[in-house]
Amino acid sequence: MELHTSILILFHTLLISHVSGTDVLKSDTVSLTTSGFNSLIIFNIGILANGDIMYYSNTAGSKDTLVASNGSYIGGSPLSDKVRSFKSGNNTGIDRVEISMNSQHVKDLMSSPGPGNSTTLYQNFEALKMAWNLDAVNNDDESIYDVDSTVAFARMLGGIGYKYTIAPYTNTAFWVSVKTKINSGLDSPLLDRVYLQCYDGGAGNDPKSWQSSLGMKVVPLVWVTNDSKPSQGTTAAQAKSRFAGWNKGAALAGGGYWNDYDIERMKSSYAAYGDVLMNVFP
Ligand SMILES: *[C@@H]1O[C@H](CO)[C@@H](O)[C@H](O)[C@H]1NC(C)=O
Ligand SMILES: *[C@@H]1O[C@H](CO)[C@@H](O)[C@H](O)[C@H]1NC(C)=O
Ligand SMILES: *[C@@H]1O[C@H](CO)[C@@H](O)[C@H](O)[C@H]1NC(C)=O
Numbered sequence: 516m517e518l519h520t521s522i523l524i525l526f527h528t529l530l531i532s533h534v535s536g537t538d539v540l541k542s543d544t545v546s547l548t549t550s551g552f553n554s555l556i557i558f559n560i561g562i563l564a565n566g567d568i569m570y571y572s573n574t575a576g577s578k579d580t581l582v583a584s585n586g587s588y589i590g591g592s593p594l595s596d597k598v599r600s601f602k603s604g605n606n607t608g609i610d611r612v613e614i615s616m617n618s619q620h621v622k623d624l625m626s627s628p629g630p631g632n633s634t635t636l637y638q639n640f641e642a643l644k645m646a647w648n649l650d651a652v653n654n655d656d657e658s659i660y661d662v663d664s665t666v667a668f669a670r671m672l673g674g675i676g677y678k679y680t681i682a683p684y685t686n687t688a689f690w691v692s693v694k695t696k697i698n699s700g701l702d703s704p705l706l707d708r709v710y711l712q713c714y715d716g717g718a719g720n721d722p723k724s725w726q727s728s729l730g731m732k733v734v735p736l737v738w739v740t741n742d743s744k745p746s747q748g749t750t751a752a753q754a755k756s757r758f759a760g761w762n763k764g765a766a767l768a769g770g771g772y773w774n775d776y777d778i779e780r781m782k783s784s785y786a787a788y789g790d791v792l793m794n795v796f797p
């Protein structure tokens with residue numbers, strides 16, 4: 516309790532998804548920056564075999580966009596202006612923007628050419644950070660789980676100036692190992708946030724038990740009302756009761772939602788979901 520009121524790391528998180536309908540150029544970005552959320556994660560960035568970076572979209576009217584190639588940002592200014600506006604726009608409450616990716620090609624690229632600052636991969640991430648004014652890279656690995664390359668990649672990103680976060684739903688042992696190695700010997704942790712999936716495959720997750728395994732506080736995520744898997748949907752009122760219950764059992768670092776697309780598709784209220792976080796994590 517004391518931790519919460521004294522240090523205000525009570526960030527709220529909203530995952531921006533365009534998995535099946537919304538990309539950041541199409542989201543209601545006025546609502547999502549002014550509804551009480553203070554962190555945004557842009558979902559579905561990917562690394563190609565040559566180290567280039569893609570922003571994936573399945574959105575009608577949108578296309579996959581190569582955003583960094585050969586060490587330069589090439590995603591265009593409408594996209595960079597939009598992403599930068601999350602933190603700089605009128606009345607925005609957002610002070611942190613992250614990109615989320617899986618671990619595709621990370622192992623190969625860490626093995627050759629490695630994490631050095633003269634590589635295309637390094638320079639692409641450096642260029643993307645600058646163009647989008649990014650704060651962190653989120654690892655949403657759900658299949659590869661290679662400890663050494665994950666740690667090398669995180670350290671590379673830390674060298675560029677990113678913070679590093681994870682979004683586990685399972686495989687606690689992998690994430691404990693990664694967290695311990697990445698933060699080992701650092702005064703200020705590079706891996707500074709854990710967004711724990713508490714829906715779908717992670718529906719049974721107990722934030723308290725993950726906190727105890729990882730030795731750090733986590734931010735549980737619930738899935739907003741959704742018509743593709745209604746049983747996983749969580750109304751604002753239900754989210755409030757879940758976050759409050761978990762937070763009572765063991766103080767959390769905050770709370771968050773997957774995902775904005777469903778809020779808009781279901782005509783739910785950003786403000787209602789944001790209010791829950793401001794209420795439970797003041
Ligand atoms: C990549 O960038 C380097 C340095 O700017 C340049 O010399 C080279 O031609 C570029 N390669 C491609 C394939 O664009
Ligand atoms: C901020 O408000 C001004 C005045 O209404 C408007 O011209 C500008 O486009 C807005 N900026 C953003 C990023 O929304
Ligand atoms: C790149 O890495 C080398 C070797 O670690 C280091 O000496 C050099 O200062 C780095 N350069 C930049 C621009 O960070």
Ligand SMILES: CC(=O)N[C@H]1CO[C@H](CO)[C@@H](O)[C@@H]1O
Pocket residue numbers: 534535741742743744777780
């Ligand atoms: C309407 C819909 O399909 N919404 C999304 C619900 O969430 C799942 C998983 O995150 C997405 O795949 C769906 O697109």
